[in-house]
Amino acid sequence: xxxxxxxxxxxxxxxxxxxxxxxxxxxxxxxxxxxxxxxxxxxxxxxxxxxxxxxxxxxxxxxxxxxxxxxxxxxxxxxxxxxxxxxxxxxxxxxxxxxxxxxxxxxxxxxxxxxxxxxxxxxxxxxxxxxxxxxxxxxxxxxxxxxxxxxxxxxxxxxxxxxxxxxxxxxxxxxxxxxxxxxxxxxxxxxxxxxxxxxxxxxxxxxxxxxxxxxxxxxxxxxxxxxxxxxxxxxxxxxxxxxxxx
Numbered sequence: 144x145x146x147x148x149x150x151x152x153x154x155x156x157x158x159x160x161x162x163x164x165x166x167x168x169x170x171x172x173x174x175x176x177x178x179x180x181x182x183x184x185x186x187x188x189x190x191x192x193x194x195x196x197x198x199x200x201x202x203x204x205x206x207x208x209x210x211x212x213x214x215x216x217x218x219x220x221x222x223x224x225x226x227x228x229x230x231x232x233x234x235x236x237x238x239x240x241x242x243x244x245x246x247x248x249x250x251x252x253x254x255x256x257x258x259x260x261x262x263x264x265x266x267x268x269x270x271x272x273x274x275x276x277x278x279x280x281x282x283x284x285x286x287x288x289x290x291x292x293x294x295x296x297x298x299x300x301x302x303x304x305x306x307x308x309x310x311x312x313x314x315x316x317x318x319x320x321x322x323x324x325x326x327x328x329x330x331x332x333x334x335x336x337x338x339x340x341x342x343x344x345x346x347x348x349x350x351x352x353x354x355x356x357x358x359x360x361x362x363x364x365x366x367x368x369x370x371x372x373x374x375x376x377x378x379x380x381x382x383x384x385x386x387x388x389x
Contacts, residue, residue: 228360231259236367245273245375249283252368262344264325266317271338274377291316295341304331304361307354317343327352331365335373342368
């Protein structure tokens with residue numbers, strides 16, 4: 144970089160038009176060395192008010208450049224958002240891996256959804272019974288025949304998370320008394336081996352989990368949650384052996 148390319152100090156006045164004209168005359172190669180500046184300049188064609196073909200082509204190129212710049216900014220923002228989602232899922236997974244015991248796991252899941260998933264209200268339903276030696280009941284585990292399951296048959300069959308306004312029966316089943324406050328929610332199907340369930344993240348903001356929101360992060364969250372919940376749930380019961388009579 145030579146001296147004439149250095150930016151002016153902030154306290155220096157801007158050059159006047161005659162100074163700019165004089166500079167360009169003394170340095171005719173300036174625009175060649177700075178083609179991006181040429182694309183931003185407007186040089187009208189003074190020929191009876193008509194627009195020359197070259198001027199029109201330049202304008203088209205400018206429009207294309209603006210379109211490309213906007214697309215680049217959008218892609219950059221998407222990349223940043225995806226990186227943020229990946230980091231939040233990683234932190235939530237580590238939080239769940241550090242706990243021991245079913246109750247501690249459920250607490251960590253609820254707090255993790257609030258911190259990393261930005262869920263103001265969360266809920267969990269597991270259509271099975273946990274393998275707890277004490278036989279202690281936990282509200283989230285409603286059994287295979289729990290009546291709450293009827294509200295999620297379509298979700299469980301599709302096996303993909305959905306976002307938007309939950310149905311009334313779904314909201315009550317997942318969020319209980321807080322269902323009336325939920326304006327948008329993400330419903331994530333769970334399952335592993337011989338059990339199924341649903342994880343819900345709700346918000347009072349209708350735009351937090353809008354319909355059509357990308358669900359890749361939620362699908363990965365469902366896989367992690369299912370895998371870590373599975374050890375607390377019973378496997379298939381062994382079939383009784385037939386007695387062979389000699």
